[in-house]
Amino acid sequence: MPLPGAKRWLLLGIALAVLVSCFSAQFNRYYLGVAVDVGIAIILATSLNLINGHTGQFSLGHAGFMAVGGYFSAWISLKIGPVDHASWYFPLSLLAGGLVASLVGLMVGVPSLRLKGDYLAIVTLGFGEIIRVVVQNTEAVGAASGLKDIPKYTTLGWAFGLAVVTVYVISSLVNSTYGRGFIAVHDDEIAAESNGIDTTRTKVTAFVTGAFFAGIAGGLYAHHKQFLSPTGFDWVKSIDIVVMVILGGMGRTAGVIAAAVLLTLMPEFLRDFAEYRMIIYALLIILLMLLRPAGLFSIPLKRRPTT
Amino acid sequence: MHFLQQAINGLGLGAIYALIALGYTMVYGVLRFINFAHSDVLMLGAFTGLYAAPRIGKLCGPESVTGAILVFIVAAAVCAAIGMTIERLAYRPLRNRPKLTVLITAIGVSLLIEFTGQNEKFFGSAPQAFPKLLPEKSMQMGSLLVSSNDVLTIAVTIILLIAMWFIVQKTRMGTAMRAVSFNQQAAALMGVPVDRVISFTFGLGSALAAIAGILYSMKAPSIEPLMGVQPGLRAFVAAVLGGIGNLPGAVLGGVLLGLLETFAGGNEYLSTYRDAIAFGILILILLFKPAGLLGRATIEKV
Numbered sequence: 001m002p003l004p005g006a007k008r009w010l011l012l013g014i015a016l017a018v019l020v021s022c023f024s025a026q027f028n029r030y031y032l033g034v035a036v037d038v039g040i041a042i043i044l045a046t047s048l049n050l051i052n053g054h055t056g057q058f059s060l061g062h063a064g065f066m067a068v069g070g071y072f073s074a075w076i077s078l079k080i081g082p083v084d085h086a087s088w089y090f091p092l093s094l095l096a097g098g099l100v101a102s103l104v105g106l107m108v109g110v111p112s113l114r115l116k117g118d119y120l121a122i123v124t125l126g127f128g129e130i131i132r133v134v135v136q137n138t139e140a141v142g143a144a145s146g147l148k149d150i151p152k153y154t155t156l157g158w159a160f161g162l163a164v165v166t167v168y169v170i171s172s173l174v175n176s177t178y179g180r181g182f183i184a185v186h187d188d189e190i191a192a193e194s195n196g197i198d199t200t201r202t203k204v205t206a207f208v209t210g211a212f213f214a215g216i217a218g219g220l221y222a223h224h225k226q227f228l229s230p231t232g233f234d235w236v237k238s239i240d241i242v243v244m245v246i247l248g249g250m251g252r253t254a255g256v257i258a259a260a261v262l263l264t265l266m267p268e269f270l271r272d273f274a275e276y277r278m279i280i281y282a283l284l285i286i287l288l289m290l291l292r293p294a295g296l297f298s299i300p301l302k303r304r305p306t307t
Numbered sequence: 308m309h310f311l312q313q314a315i316n317g318l319g320l321g322a323i324y325a326l327i328a329l330g331y332t333m334v335y336g337v338l339r340f341i342n343f344a345h346s347d348v349l350m351l352g353a354f355t356g357l358y359a360a361p362r363i364g365k366l367c368g369p370e371s372v373t374g375a376i377l378v379f380i381v382a383a384a385v386c387a388a389i390g391m392t393i394e395r396l397a398y399r400p401l402r403n404r405p406k407l408t409v410l411i412t413a414i415g416v417s418l419l420i421e422f423t424g425q426n427e428k429f430f431g432s433a434p435q436a437f438p439k440l441l442p443e444k445s446m447q448m449g450s451l452l453v454s455s456n457d458v459l460t461i462a463v464t465i466i467l468l469i470a471m472w473f474i475v476q477k478t479r480m481g482t483a484m485r486a487v488s489f490n491q492q493a494a495a496l497m498g499v500p501v502d503r504v505i506s507f508t509f510g511l512g513s514a515l516a517a518i519a520g521i522l523y524s525m526k527a528p529s530i531e532p533l534m535g536v537q538p539g540l541r542a543f544v545a546a547v548l549g550g551i552g553n554l555p556g557a558v559l560g561g562v563l564l565g566l567l568e569t570f571a572g573g574n575e576y577l578s579t580y581r582d583a584i585a586f587g588i589l590i591l592i593l594l595f596k597p598a599g600l601l602g603r604a605t606i607e608k609v
Binding site: 056058060111112114115117118119121122123126129130239246275276278279281282283284285286289290293 | 340341397400401404405406407408409410411412414415416418419422423425426540543547586589590593594597
């Protein structure tokens with residue numbers, strides 16, 4: 001189903017994001033910051049949804065790719081330093097961060113995507129942690145004390161513009177002829193293979209694409225918070241993103257976006273929530289799997305058989 | 308002699324990994340999924356020991372042998388109950404659902420136990436000192452220094468392994484376990500109470516995890532709610548290394564991993580990568596011999 005007028009929506013979305021961004025100086029800075037967080041969360045959740053949801057390859061290492069992209073683009077920004085018009089390089093540094101993250105995604109994906117289910121989950125978790133440990137021991141990016149004084153280039157326009165682009169690219173990809181392969185792999189790998197789909201290639205493509213956007217989200221995050229620390233990218237962060245995907249319903253783009261917005265806003269507006277956040281997330285995961293495995297926003301009548 | 312010293316330390320560590328790995332591998336045998344919450348049951352065992360030890364110490368006298376045995380039994384019983392409860396509430400309703408659903412639930416259960424434990428109203432995230440269960444002595448054998456803890460760990464493990472062998476090979480329940488592991492449907496048709504067998508398997512695995520948790524805590528300087536993650540992960544690697552679903556394999560994998568880790572830790576070049584070793588082995592074994600050292604390769608039937 002090629003979305004009708006999808007390109008128009010894309011342009012409209014970007015135009016809106018840029019327009020809002022022009023007036024953003026008048027908004028409360030706190031709310032503005034939260035809004036940027038929401039945009040970044042949408043990118044992360046949508047990109048993980050491609051891997052975990054559409055393609056059905058359960059990955060627990062998304063924060064690792066986010067870390068790679070974030071650190072790389074922040075490092076570029078710091079190297080260029082306070083040159084005039086340095087902000088002009090910002091999209092390029094984001095792109096570079098995304099590309100490096102996708103390269104790491106390729107390196108991780110090729111060996112680990114031969115595995116399935118439980119094994120894949122634990123190996124991606126391991127790789128995510130290995131990435132974090134490597135960052136923690138790299139002096140060039142501040143090692144354990146973190147990377148400070150990153151210029152603040154991320155605006156509302158960038159965050160939401162790129163979120164729109166991410167959603168557009170991933171839904172177009174999934175809805176294309178090629179992208180049907182992702183869903184075929186998700187539904188039945190053996191049947192997909194018998195129908196001539198190169199399943200390994202499909203899985204690696206999903207993984208690399210997801211890692212690319214995670215890297216971009218990392219870059220946005222770095223230039224938004226202006227500070228990166230390796231502990232911010234541990235497995236708890238990966239779980240955060242996984243919960244968004246599960247809550248929204250794996251493979252349901254609209255649901256995942258809604259879940260990303262909801263779960264980013266909740267800790268901001270419920271102060272007492274922070275202490276119990278992870279406990280509630282854990283309970284949410286269990287209850288959703290028991291009662292609504294297709295996500296909170298799913299229509300229970302229409303059940304799609306999954307493998 | 309340095310070599311022998313390291314081998315003894317490694318054996319002590321490997322014995323603990325073996326006990327934990329048995330739980331992973333037994334549950335995999337009957338349910339074909341990895342119980343992510345197993346490492347947290349280990350942590351709960353250690354905390355049960357922490358709370359039970361002073362009370363039992365009052366009863367039987369501090370650092371007495373009866374007291375120590377009682378602590379082990381209490382922790383094993385509590386954790387067996389917890390393991391069976393987890394299976395009943397979280398896993399049994401999902402028995403016939405897609406594997407991914409069960410996997411996500413298992414991760415959820417693991418997170419729930421960890422973060423509930425970290426909450427200040429429960430154990431709190433600060434490390435706590437584990438009480439001494441038995442007087443600690445070190446024996447000098449030639450140039451070797453053998454701590455009583457290592458001897459205790461290895462002895463307890465050997466006793467438990469013999470008990471396990473007896474349960475699995477000689478009792479009715481053990482036969483039923485093997486039947487369910489071989490073919491669940493056929494076992495059910497032959498009148499094996501599959502639900503009870505699975506419940507028993509969880510109980511047995513969790514009891515072993517609890518004992519491993521206490522043995523681990525006796526060596527560790529302190530315990531905290533995330534203490535299970537590292538040994539749990541390594542025991543999982545041990546189970547895969549030996550061939551998941553294979554009981555002797557789990558023991559072999561555990562001992563091998565304990566030895567490897569200790570020797571790597573003793574080597575000054577490798578010691579910084581000590582934590583990465585388990586994952587490196589896991590990735591290598593999954594890529595080159597996914598069935599493990601003692602496992603048989605299975606053919607995927609379409």
